[in-house]
Amino acid sequence: MTGSCKLAFWLFFGISAAAFSPKSHVPLNLLKTTTSLKQQKRQEASHHYPHKDFHRAIELAEDPDVVDIDEMLRLADELEKYDECFFENGDEAACEKEKMDREDLAGLLRLQTEVLLREDYLEKANLFKHDVEQARFEETWNDHQQTMDMYSNY
Numbered sequence: 001m002t003g004s005c006k007l008a009f010w011l012f013f014g015i016s017a018a019a020f021s022p023k024s025h026v027p028l029n030l031l032k033t034t035t036s037l038k039q040q041k042r043q044e045a046s047h048h049y050p051h052k053d054f055h056r057a058i059e060l061a062e063d064p065d066v067v068d069i070d071e072m073l074r075l076a077d078e079l080e081k082y083d084e085c086f087f088e089n090g091d092e093a094a095c096e097k098e099k100m101d102r103e104d105l106a107g108l109l110r111l112q113t114e115v116l117l118r119e120d121y122l123e124k125a126n127l128f129k130h131d132v133e134q135a136r137f138e139e140t141w142n143d144h145q146q147t148m149d150m151y152s153n154y
Contacts, residue, residue: 053075
């Protein structure tokens with residue numbers, strides 16, 4: 001089949017001659033299909049976000065009484081590993097804000113774990129705290145002894 005016969009064959013079946021030119025452009029309907037597929041993937045991603053982890057991360061960040069350090073660190077890691085938007089797909093600025101807010105939430109969880117670890121250290125191993133409490137006890141004990149001595153003289 002010669003080149004002109006092939007071209008006639010393709011034209012017969014509805015394919016544009018522009019598809020065979022060296023500077024051909026992507027057909028408009030293909031661009032629309034590609035764009036709609038990207039939008040569809042974004043919408044699917046927003047429906048398949050790790051909702052349980054995201055919900056739990058917010059719960060932990062809002063509840064100062066939670067002390068599950070391992071879970072808080074795991075959720076902070078989970079929040080930081082995503083670089084796409086799950087909710088704000090239409091607006092670039094809103095998408096960036098979503099990402100920054102998600103990173104902020106991860107940072108808050110990390111700060112809370114730091115505070116919990118430092119409080120634990122203060123409670124269990126801080127020498128300064130121990131010395132201050134010991135000095136306070138001795139002062140209180142001495143005051144108590146002086147009061148008792150004062151009453152025993154009568």
